[in-house]
Amino acid sequence: MKQLSQADGTAVPTVEFAGKLERMAAGVTRWSERWFPDAYIFAAIAVVVVAIGALAIGAPVQRVGIAFGDGFWSLIPFTMQMAVVAISGYVVAVSPPASRVIAWLARLPSGGRSAVAFVALVSILASLFNWAISLIFSGLLVRALAQRKDLRLDYRAAGAAAYLGMGATWALGLSSSASQLQANPESLPKALLAITGVIPFSETIFLPQSMLMVAVLTVASLLIAYLSAPTGSRAKTAAELGVVLDDGDLLLKKPTRPGDWLEYSPLVTILIVMLGAVWTWHEFTTKNPVLAISNLNTYNFVFLLLGMLLNWRPRRFLNAVAKSVPSTAGVLIQFPLYGGIAFILTKAAAPSGVPLAEHLSQFFVTISSHASFPAVMGVYSSVLGFFVPSGGGKWIIEAPYVIEAAKTLNVHLGWAVTVYNAAEALPNLINPFWMLPLLGVLGLRARDVVGFTFTQLVVHFPLVIFMLWALASTLAYHPPVMP
Numbered sequence: 231m232k233q234l235s236q237a238d239g240t241a242v243p244t245v246e247f248a249g250k251l252e253r254m255a256a257g258v259t260r261w262s263e264r265w266f267p268d269a270y271i272f273a274a275i276a277v278v279v280v281a282i283g284a285l286a287i288g289a290p291v292q293r294v295g296i297a298f299g300d301g302f303w304s305l306i307p308f309t310m311q312m313a314v315v316a317i318s319g320y321v322v323a324v325s326p327p328a329s330r331v332i333a334w335l336a337r338l339p340s341g342g343r344s345a346v347a348f349v350a351l352v353s354i355l356a357s358l359f360n361w362a363i364s365l366i367f368s369g370l371l372v373r374a375l376a377q378r379k380d381l382r383l384d385y386r387a388a389g390a391a392a393y394l395g396m397g398a399t400w401a402l403g404l405s406s407s408a409s410q411l412q413a414n415p416e417s418l419p420k421a422l423l424a425i426t427g428v429i430p431f432s433e434t435i436f437l438p439q440s441m442l443m444v445a446v447l448t449v450a451s452l453l454i455a456y457l458s459a460p461t462g463s464r465a466k467t468a469a470e471l472g473v474v475l476d477d478g479d480l481l482l483k484k485p486t487r488p489g490d491w492l493e494y495s496p497l498v499t500i501l502i503v504m505l506g507a508v509w510t511w512h513e514f515t516t517k518n519p520v521l522a523i524s525n526l527n528t529y530n531f532v533f534l535l536l537g538m539l540l541n542w543r544p545r546r547f548l549n550a551v552a553k554s555v556p557s558t559a560g561v562l563i564q565f566p567l568y569g570g571i572a573f574i575l576t577k578a579a580a581p582s583g584v585p586l587a588e589h590l591s592q593f594f595v596t597i598s599s600h601a602s603f604p605a606v607m608g609v610y611s612s613v614l615g616f617f618v619p620s621g622g623g624k625w626i627i628e629a630p631y632v633i634e635a636a637k638t639l640n641v642h643l644g645w646a647v648t649v650y651n652a653a654e655a656l657p658n659l660i661n662p663f664w665m666l667p668l669l670g671v672l673g674l675r676a677r678d679v680v681g682f683t684f685t686q687l688v689v690h691f692p693l694v695i696f697m698l699w700a701l702a703s704t705l706a707y708h709p710p711v712m713p
Contacts, residue, residue: 251685255458259386259681266677269560269662269669273567276616280574280586287589288580301573302566309565311526313558316667318533319366320554321547325540329374332367336374342383343459345375350391350455354448357395358403362529365664368392369671376468377475384465385473389672390682391455397659397683398451398690401651402435402444408625408647408654409434426633426643427710433644439701440648446697450689458685473673493545499538506535557670560662568663575614588631590614595635603641604649605699607632611653612691616661625650633710642705649702652694659687 267275277298284294322328335352339345349372356364372388375381401408412429434440460466468475485494492498510532514522522528541547575587584592590610598606611628628650636646658664660683662676669676 251454251458252460252464254688255387255682255685256460256464257681258684259678262677262680262684266680269666269676270564270567272662272676273564273571277567277571277574280571284574284578284586287584287586288582289578289586294574294578297573297578298570300577301570303569304573305565305569308526309561311530312561312565312667314530314534315362315366315526316557316561316670317551317554318530318537319362319370319667320557320671321537321550322533322540323366323370324550324553325537327540332370332374335371336378339375339381342381342461342465343456345381345383346387346391346459347452347456349375349388350394350452351448353392353395354399354451355395357398357400357405358444359405360523360529361396361400361403361405362526364395364400365392365668366671368395369668372672373468373475376473382462382465383467384460385468385471385672386466386674386678387455387459387682389668389674390679390686391459392672393658393665393668393679393683394451394455394686396664397655397686398447399444399655401654402440402447402648404435406435406651408629408650411625412629412647422629423712425630425710427712429644429647429711433642434647434651437644437648437705439645439704440651442701443648443652443694443697446693447690450693451686454686454689455682458682468673471674471678490545493548494543496542498544499542499547503535503539506531510535557667560666560670564663564666587614587628592631595631598635598639600639600641601703602699603636603639604645604702605695607635607646607649608653608695608698611650612656615654616657637710640707641702642707643710645702645705649698652698656687656691656694659683659690 266272281294281298284297285291323332339348349368352371353364353368356367369389369392372385372392375383375388376385400406404410409429409431412426412434413431415423415428485491510528513528523532537550538544538547541550576585579585580589590613595607614628632646632650633643635641636643660680662669662680665676665679669679
């Protein structure tokens, strides 16, 4: 086997290894293109599986059905937030100033594989600050790269790379809902605060062991993204996939009737942005700025204002919104199913009063020890996250028994949160839930990218579980800190 070296003499992966990764990604992609269901069917199957699980523990059929119906609309606020994430991100990105910045970034990579790795780096770094920015900005960067005539870019691999922030690192960064909740006692339910106490960032996302995990996962993700990306004739461009990238002229050349003059005047835009700026200033000066921007309502409000301002004229802004709306279709119809799944897991209890989620948790806690707890809970959180892809909401459900188990087994409480965070991202690599806004922007389907994200999962899963187990031994237990 021929070993290649860099100019400084350090070893790089062999051509054979790169070929194996590319063949794996291509093979899974061919399989998924043939067999992987539409994301809606994927969510519907998950509903059936969870319902059968609830019935298996003794939950009455009526209770399971009621839980599904009650939960169906429970994610409506979040569904609208995610739809606006896609809309606002698109509107900002197609504005003339943002388009120029993204176009400049898109000129930096010199080849197809380096472009895929570049997208992965942008996605991962952005996710550490805000997962929503990571999704939308990275997706629009992929669109800009795909428009380069001198670059043969595999659009599927680049789309998967744009998703890596959500599949690798986001929950280990500042937008981690679990870490944010535990660091802010005013945000925690009182019952949960009495169990967990306050766990500051210094014990979770800024823990040296946690930052080491981020570094390792970043390097691994970039290598896999680079080595698994098809090149040459094997790469499929956006045009070959039937994706139209031209957004067209978003502003008509001139008004067609006298009543249109306000649509082409920036006057309304200026007045609304000024009014919104007052609220934004109050929000960021009275709260922690990181907490403020991590709130989806604040994020969407700021980005909509920014979209209005950067597009300048109301007609251009409205045309951009109209073009972005089709990207939200998957979010609007599928997220209610996930709300139903969450309620079946947590509300459809057996006669004993214990729901399926707690049965699963108790099983994993029962088979754990001080040494094995991080790995076992990592596996459990990954499995549950596959069916309930939620951040802070699921932590509120899980935290009472996860933290109690950690206290019983003398496991570092901050590391218990990190276990949840790191494992939380893993199922995202193959679960279409978080992909939907990105796929809408890219004009792709989940089966187009899952071959590449599955290749990432094959490496990430054992790597994450191993690090959760190995690094736990370097941390000592500390009792909860009560406010």
